[in-house]
Amino acid sequence: MQQTPVTKPHEQDDDNDEIDLMGLLGTLIDHKWLIAGVTGVFMAAGVAYALLATPVYQANALIQVEAKKNDMLGFSDIGSMLGKESPSATEIELIKSRRNIGAAVDNLNLDIEITPNRFPVIGEFFARRFKPEIENGVASPILGMNSFAWGGEQLKLSELQLPQELLATDLTLISGEEGSFTLLDEDNNVLVKGKVGQPSEQNGVKILVESLRANPGTGFDVVRYPRLTTILKYQKDLDVAERGKESGMVALALESPEPETAIRTLNEIARLYVQQNIDRTSAEAAQSLGFLKNQLPQVRKDLEKAESALNAFQIRSKSIDISLEAKAILDQIVALDTSISTLKLQQAEMDRKFTPQHPAYRALMGQLAELTSKQQRLAKQVENLPTTQQELLSLTRDLKVSTEIYTQLLNKSQELDVMRAGAVGNVRLIDVADVDLKNPVKPKKALIVLVATLLGALLAIGWVLFRKALNRGVENPDDIEKLGLPVYASIPFSSLQKVEDEKSPNGRGKRTTPLLASSHPTDLAIEGLRSLRTSLHFAMLEANNNRLMISGPSPKVGKSFVSANLAAVIAQSGQRVLLVDVDMRKGYIHKMFGIPVENGLSDLLAKRCELDTAIHKTEIENLDVIGRGQIPPNPSELLMHKNFTEFLEEISDRYDQVILDTPPFLAVTDAAIVGRQSGTNLIVTRFELNPAREVELTMRRFAQNGIELKGAIFNGVEKRASAKYGYGAYGYYNYEYKSDSV
Secondary structure: OOEEEEEEOOOOOHHHHHOOOOOHHHHHHOOOOHHHHHHHHHHHHHHHHHHHOOOOEEEEEEEEHHHOOOOOOOOOOOHHHHOOOHHHHHHHHHOOOOOHHHHHHHHOOOOOOEEEEOOOOOHHHHHHOEEEEOOOOOOHHHHHHEEEEEEEEEEEEEEEEEHHHEEEEEEEEOOOHHHHHEEEEOEEEEEEEEEEEEEEEEEEEEEEEEEEEEOOEEEEEEEEOOHHHHHHHHHHOOOOEEEEOOOEEEEEEEEEEHHHHHHHHHHHHHHHHHHHHHHHHHHHHHHHHHHHHHHHHHHHHHHHHHHHHHHOOOOOOOOOOOHHHHHHHHHHHHHHHHHHHHHHHHHHHHHHOOOOOOOHHHHHHHHHHHHHHHHHHHHHHHHOOOOOOOOOHHHHHHHHOOOOOOOOHHHHHHHHHHHHHHHHOOEEEEEEEEOOOOOOOEEHHHHHHHHHHHHHHHHHHHHHHHHHHHHOOOOOOHHHOOOOOOOOEEEEHHHHHHHHHHOOOHHOOOOOOHHHHHHOOOOOOHHHHHHHHHHHHHHOOOOOOOOOEEEEEOOOHHHHHHHHHHHHEEEEEEEEOEEEEEEOOHHHHHHHHHOOOOOOHHHHHHOOOOHHHHOEOOOOOOEEEEEOOOOOOOOHHHHHHHHHHHHOOOOOHOOOEEEEOOOOOOOOHHHHHHHOOOOOEEEEEEEEOHHHHHHHHHHHHHHHHOOOOOEEEEEEEOOOOOOOOOOOHHHHHHHHEEEEOO
16 A cells, blocks of 8 residues: 655645745745844944934025126126026136135135044044033043043144145144144154144144144144145035026035034135125226226317317308207217217227127127118218208217217216225125034934934845845745655754754764653654654555665755654654664764764674674664764775675564665765665755755656655754745644555
């Protein structure tokens, strides 16, 4: 009668995607404590960083940029026709220019960076919370560590000149007694020794300490960067943007861990920019004023000449007035001539600034062409007047035009003179720099804690899923049965056995407690072995002998644990059982039962001892054991010798059940030799250790050697939410067996 194991029916038509999602969810539930632990660590790190990180403050200022009402000589009308962009765009670039920021760097010594030597990690935290009891007080050193700054320290340098090779190099200034100090290089070589308020110069270094407030022995890190490096840094850090489209309101912002430094720097940049704008406006006014003063003498000569000519004509012709018709034409001509003359003055100024292809220049020439066309049409109307009226009109026109031009030039000169001397530009500082000390812009504590927590959770989940992807070990007995190999039993993982293994070196030391089947007969793993005992009883009814070989695809699957405890369970049922350790290379069953390694299987096959000497009684009734013996140089050859066959036949006659524990099948060939002489052959696979392909390869190797592999034992099963099957009411897999034939 042949027994075939079948599992209880389960639904297997679930959608694959749903199964995958449930499997992933189960994997995360299985590792919930790992995920929670990693997430908690990251959250704690985020909280610690939020509390210990140095706060960064933002200084803000506001500048108004007004569009110029005229461009000295009246170019604004032409520029407005071209639809020029907001003047703020140009002013923003001027604010961030190297000229403007470089002047601030020079005035405030921003290229010198001074940092008190704080205790790592927590030093800045203590310094921020120090509140001096007296003005300009300094915190006392904690535990006598006076080399660190614990709060209230300050160092100001009025001058620091260094050789080229010391630029951008970390220097250390040590505070001394009674205002003395020592400046060291990065190799702790003394560069300068001096006192506060007194210039000092040694070794090519010139330094002037304006003020020093610190405990004796306290250090300051001092670095002077190249000027261009500092300018580029502030160009990057300075945030300048227009508030609203074409509003003319420009906002400046600068972040720094030192709010006073941020305020001072931003105010200096804004001040220099406003002053630069005033200087530029004054220079433009002076330049245009000089141009007008050069034109005034010539215009005055033209005016005087026109007056003389008109007077001479009126005396000669005895005519003192012109007709109404001529007067109307005269007014139009004077207006046109005045406009044309003004545009020509603008053209002369433009010739110094723009090329003929510039849009403003081309617009000016377009206006001139249009006015000249109107002037020509009026000239034709003048030709229809009497000759006397024509000449009088021409002379009167010259006089009025010269008068208008001369008057305009005088007025413009006065305006430019006022602008040059008035020191008023088209920008002004609305809000000076200030900082909100209650709300630093960095770090954003809530956001940091949230991001750290999410990052920890994502990393933990990613690690769990990554390990899951790498670990392709079988987790479900169905995966083995799909390969065509019946699973006779699933043995739950025994935490009690793990504790016992940890008590001995490498988990294989001399036993101090009885076998698990004897010491803890109600353990779930032993219950699983009892189920296996029942299954084997029916499976071996048609076997040609009473020998059971137990092997495995790879090491560490627990085959020796299964063999020893299965032998004990079968012996407890009243059968006489012999357990043989056939792994003559690394077998350790003798340690499990506390018997000597001598006089074992290798000694028996080599005829160094007799069978009765090799058989050792155990604490369990009806259970005998033969150890591996001394490690031989040729284990496979000993198994292939006729002595092994004779040994098997003899012990088969003496015992009801013979269990042969062999080495891993994929590692050595011993199991193939033993399997040919065993009536029943089983392999032990371990939960999450042996991939399905490894099990399939083991089956193929058995078949290639002509050995019938009866089934598999699924060992070390752990309760996982990701597994499709649970332990059931008793905590282990339940299997039913049916008979194919009776």
